[in-house]
Amino acid sequence: MRISLRTQRLIVPYLFLLPASLLFLVFLVYPLLKGFQISFYHWSVMPTRPSVFVGLDNYIQAFSDPVVGYAMKNTVLYALVTVPGQIILAMGVALLINSLAKGKMLYRTIYYIPVITSWVIVSLLFRYLFQSPDGIINYFLVDVFHLIQDPIAWLQQANTAMVAIWTLGIWKGIGWSMIIYLAALDAIPHELEEAAAIDGATAWSRFWQVTLPLIGPTVVFTLVMLLIGAFNVFIQVYLITNGGPMQQTEVMLSYMYHQAFDFLDFGYSAALSFILAAIIVTASSLQMKFLRRPQELV
Secondary structure (H helix, E strand, C coil): CCCCHHHHHHHHHHHHHHHHHHHHHHHHHHHHHHHHHHCCEECCCCCCCCCEECCCHHHHHHHHCHHHHHHHHHHHHHHHHHHHHHHHHHHHHHHHHHCCCCCHHHHHHHHHHHHHCCHHHHHHHHHHHCCCCCCHHHHHHHHHCCCCCCCCCHHHCHHHHHHHHHHHHHHHHHHHHHHHHHHHHHCCCHHHHHHHHHCCCCHHHHHHHHHHHHCHHHHHHHHHHHHHHHHCCCHHHHHHCCCCCCCCCCCHHHHHHHHHHHCCCHHHHHHHHHHHHHHHHHHHHHHHHHHHHHHHHC
16 A cells, blocks of 8 residues: 555654553553542452442441551552652762762762662561561670660561561662662752852752752652652561551551452442552642742742
8 A cells, every 4th residue: 555655754653552552451541540430339350249339338348447447558658658758868978979089980889789689689688677575686785786675576566567568668679769869969060069169168068058958859759759659568567567566557558459359348448549640649749839830930
């Protein structure tokens, strides 16, 4: 068939987009729509038993479920602790590495190793570190530094178990933010900092008045991405505490997992997933709205 050059230019880009678009529709859009449908049913996994339409009952149940309250509180606390922790520590590491004359590549590699380490491996490692009474953390606190007399039952109490989970989340995420901040710092013209130094600005003033405003969009980007990741915390909770003791360390994803695969309540689990998705989208939108605008005016 003879096709004009103009028509070819219109068709060819869509032919290249077609495979990726099909994968996107099959593996993302369809599961989302199917999950949304399931959230309105008491879904049966048995082909011989029909699923029962329950309307908004699954969503209403979520707002009266006390375990959802625990899970949401733990998820929000995880985000409030780990996101600022990662941002502040990653920024400090990036500034230190950026100031080095030699060895930047070595230190970037060292700090990035936790990011590429398997979540399963490091979660099991942290569970071993925080074991009681024979974990390494208790060994250093009791026998080496003599800070406490008796070992702490880290994983048998909700508050102390969350400390182990928070610590793992911060430690593993520093390297990712650090790499992004290093890229942003490299893009800052050195003349600006040199001019500020000549004017007598201290290192803190140069960072606060020059560096931070220029990398502000990058900070907002990492903040949004880290918040999304924090609300999707699952593996370390599942492997370190499995939501215990007494479901007091459940987070939203772990509770969804238990409802779906332990109790086969897929409808309720799907409803919880969409409630969490709505919270993530709302929080991310508010961050983009209120944090990006001052940077655009600078």
